[in-house]
Amino acid sequence: MTDTAFTLLKPELDSASGLALWIADENLLNQASNVNPAVTVITNRYDLCQQLESAGWASQFSDFDFTPYADHTVDKIIYRVSKEKPVVHHVINQAIRILKPGGTLCIAGLKNEGIKTYLDKAKKLFAGQIEQSKSDKNSWMGILHSPGAPDTELLEDQDYTSLRVVATDENVSYISKPGVYGWNKIDKGSAFLIAELVRFTERLPAPPKTALDLGCGYGYLAINCAPLGCRITATDNNAGALLACQENIRQLGIDAEVIVADCAEGISERFPLIICNPPFHQGFSIEGDMTDRFLDAARKHLQSDGIACFVVNLHIPLERKAKKLFSTIETVADNGSFKLILLSQPN
Ligand SMILES: C[S@@+](CC[C@H](N)C(=O)[O-])C[C@H]1O[C@@H](n2cnc3c(N)ncnc32)[C@H](O)[C@@H]1O
Missing domain, CATH: 3.40.50.150 (Vaccinia Virus protein VP39)
Structure with missing residues (x-):
């Protein structure tokens, strides 16, 4: 089944260059895309990691652990939103930490997954810099450019990394x-x-x-x-x-x-x-x-x-x-x- 939100992100994945990360979870299983060697996939699902690795992608299996990436070192992040709010907030918060000033966060999802709220929140955090597009009335994508430091408080991620x-x-x-x-x-x-x-x-x-x-x-x-x-x-x-x-x-x-x-x-x-x-x-x-x-x-x-x-x-x-x-x-x-x-x- 084709995911219309992922379809919006595909051109961004294909054109990514420099140091780029694709944040992928179970929603991405069986969604085909051409391998882009500039992109590293970070996924918390072992089956997806194996599937993408065998297709030729460089993949990291972790609980969306961004600690290997120093502040302001990444050019582009591509993310199809996850089901759970704390995960989405964690990824957006980490994006603003690791993206270079002017670096891009491309984020997409469906209306019933709360994508419009996520885009509004991300827009505030990224100091209002956003380009929005949609493929139909249900699927939205936002492209945000990092101001370098968050413009407001970070999003509530329920202390994502803590056990x-x-x-x-x-x-x-x-x-x-x-x-x-x-x-x-x-x-x-x-x-x-x-x-x-x-x-x-x-x-x-x-x-x-x-x-x-x-x-x-x-x-x-x-x-x-x-x-x-x-x-x-x-x-x-x-x-x-x-x-x-x-x-x-x-x-x-x-x-x-x-x-x-x-x-x-x-x-x-x-x-x-x-x-x-x-x-x-x-x-x-x-x-x-x-x-x-x-x-x-x-x-x-x-x-x-x-x-x-x-x-x-x-x-x-x-x-x-x-x-x-x-x-x-x-x-x-x-x-x-x-x-x-x-x-x-x-x-
Ligand atoms: C309904 S939960 C049960 C969790 C736990 N046993 C409990 O009782 O609270 C199902 C579990 O299956 C895991 N799961 C989903 N897909 C899987 C897969 N392909 N291989 C192994 N585990 C998987 C999920 O991550 C989840 O932890």
């Missing part, structure tokens, strides 16, 4: 940060899975020695699996999630390894227990694609006598999708919003 305690339950204080899925709360589906954890692990032939947290986020499932006494492998695609999960595990002294991977690709081990709250959607792709990929990853990584437990919203037809991948599929609990599905005997 901090975001939620507490009777057992643990969880650390996370903006940019991570559901960063400032405990996911209700995940809490439901953990409440039922002991009940379904009792079905295993022996207590699990290892477990895989597939799409770990800041590590809620991994942390709450630790009392089972197994060694945990936690994996995610998002740079911020991996930083937060690593920090939770370090502070809590949990026996776990945190691995960056796209749907656990590259992890060769098989596990007796897999726990997963799969993502709903990714960029513009429909939710079904991601559910299928997570189910397939579970099939590949589950031991023949193991159990994979997925928690999903009631409306997701996970059971039907899992049919071709597992011989046994059981919906073991349903709380009116979420259901827990146990998958075993991978095909």
Whole structure:
């Protein structure tokens, strides 16, 4: 699917010269563009980093970490806005720090993503210097020229780079940060899975020695699996999630390894227990694609006598999708919003 906001940015990407950065997140998956060797991509998604690297782009995988760039050293930044406000504000704030005076920030997005508000805010910060264009009534781009120093206070980015305690339950204080899925709360589906954890692990032939947290986020499932006494492998695609999960595990002294991977690709081990709250959607792709990929990853990584437990919203037809991948599929609990599905005997 073509993204009309990205279409506006493409000529800017093609013509970039000097030192140029393309800030890319999941919205950019599968959006083709010719490689420009002057441009380095910074992305917080591992799958996108791999996709762009194999297409020939110079890419950096990080949680939008701009510290490698000194003040006023960059000529151009190209950015299709992210879904979350703190991420967008972080990128705009960093742009004014690292752009040379007169350097350009090209920023685009859709009306329902708040692009007009972002452009207004950026215009104030960049001392009113903006050229705006649009491709239709929904897609807008602004080109801003840096005055060298911000004209007003920086935008509120919720202290984007800081890890901090975001939620507490009777057992643990969880650390996370903006940019991570559901960063400032405990996911209700995940809490439901953990409440039922002991009940379904009792079905295993022996207590699990290892477990895989597939799409770990800041590590809620991994942390709450630790009392089972197994060694945990936690994996995610998002740079911020991996930083937060690593920090939770370090502070809590949990026996776990945190691995960056796209749907656990590259992890060769098989596990007796897999726990997963799969993502709903990714960029513009429909939710079904991601559910299928997570189910397939579970099939590949589950031991023949193991159990994979997925928690999903009631409306997701996970059971039907899992049919071709597992011989046994059981919906073991349903709380009116979420259901827990146990998958075993991978095909
Ligand atoms: C619904 S969240 C669950 C997070 C966490 N397990 C929890 O319970 O709070 C789904 C997670 O899948 C991750 N994810 C999305 N696409 C992925 C991919 N291709 N490979 C691995 N993880 C991915 C997201 O970054 C997110 O952390």
